[in-house]
Amino acid sequence: MQAxxxxxxxxxxxxxxxxxxxxxxxxxxxxxLPKNLKEQCFxxxxxxxxxxxxxxxxxx
Amino acid sequence: MQTTEFxxxxxxxxxKDYSKxxxxxxxxxxxxxxxxxxxxxxxxxxxxYIPFPNSWEVLLPMVQPGGTWDWLASYIPSAYxxxxxxxxxxxLCYLAYQSYASIADYFADIIxxxxxxxxxxxxxxxxxxxxxxxxxxxxxxxxxxxxxxxVARQVQGITMLGMxxxxxxxxx
Numbered sequence: 412m413q414a415x416x417x418x419x420x421x422x423x424x425x426x427x428x429x430x431x432x433x434x435x436x437x438x439x440x441x442x443x444l445p446k447n448l449k450e451q452c453f454x455x456x457x458x459x460x461x462x463x464x465x466x467x468x469x470x471x
Numbered sequence: 472m473q474t475t476e477f478x479x480x481x482x483x484x485x486x487k488d489y490s491k492x493x494x495x496x497x498x499x500x501x502x503x504x505x506x507x508x509x510x511x512x513x514x515x516x517x518x519x520y521i522p523f524p525n526s527w528e529v530l531l532p533m534v535q536p537g538g539t540w541d542w543l544a545s546y547i548p549s550a551y552x553x554x555x556x557x558x559x560x561x562x563l564c565y566l567a568y569q570s571y572a573s574i575a576d577y578f579a580d581i582i583x584x585x586x587x588x589x590x591x592x593x594x595x596x597x598x599x600x601x602x603x604x605x606x607x608x609x610x611x612x613x614x615x616x617x618x619x620x621x622v623a624r625q626v627q628g629i630t631m632l633g634m635x636x637x638x639x640x641x642x643x
Contacts (some may be wrong), residue, residue: 452514454532454540456635461540463514464530464612469580471526471565471614 510534510549512613512631520625526565526616527627530577533605534635542574544609550602551633554587554613556595559626562619566595566629568603571610583609602634 452463518527532540534547556566567588571577587597595615605611615629 450515450517452516452529453512455511455513456534457508459538459540461532463512463532464542466516466518466527466529468521468525469528469614470524471567471616 508635510551510631510633510635512629512633514630515626515628518625518627520619521616523618526567526614528612528614529629530610530612531631533611542610544605544607544611546607547635549605549633549635551605551631552599552602553630553632554597555630556591556615556617557628557630558594558617560617560619561593562617564591564593564595564617565589565615566591566597567614568597569612569614570606571612572608574610577610577612586611 454461454463512531514529516527521527530542532542533544534549535541535545536547551568554566554568556564558564565588568586569588570583570586571581572583576583586603587599589595589597613629613631615627617625617627619625
């Protein structure tokens with residue numbers, strides 16, 4: 412078998428610490444929601460639909 | 472129920488099989504294909520973060536004779552085969568399906584039977600290969616949540632796939 416071409420890879424020493432972000436430097440990543448998202452909740456049986464009940468908060 | 476008694480013959484090398492009485496029960500669940508119809512639950516919620524021991528619960532409407540819906544299950548059985556939680560966060564997820572004996576029990580949070588319960592990362596899924604069949608007079612609900620450290624809105628959705636028979640009676 413031929414050895415893999417590792418020319419494009421960098422070792423950890425080559426990368427150095429500068430390219431790695433610390434935990435404090437990580438950007439805040441808000442959860443991106445789809446713009447056209449609409450809450451929907453229903454049961455479908457053929458052409459008959461019914462809404463689910465409102466959500467309630469419970470302990471598991 | 473059918474009971475059969477026989478003596479299992481010893482075969483090969485090793486411990487003998489001492490089982491003499493093997494009882495098996497077969498409850499036929501007749502599902503003529505002409506009266507089957509798919510039952511699907513679609514839901515997408517844009518929810519606030521809640522901490523660990525808490526989860527969201529939603530009550531499922533049940534099919535009634537005449538094509539109406541009610542919270543109490545009718546004599547028309549709904550068999551669910553698949554329950555899946557989808558979320559957009561890679562967090563610990565919880566998913567459960569349970570029944571309540573009455574509406575008062577539902578508000579008092581007294582669960583009659585925990586039919587399925589699972590955890591997962593990024594999502595969760597419960598499969599009932601033979602179907603989780605509803606019983607008359609009970610309420611059925613789904614609990615689901617995705618816990619993470621981000622105090623932000625997150626999208627969670629549950630889908631359920633099931634089957635309803637005796638649709639012919641719905642038409643009347």
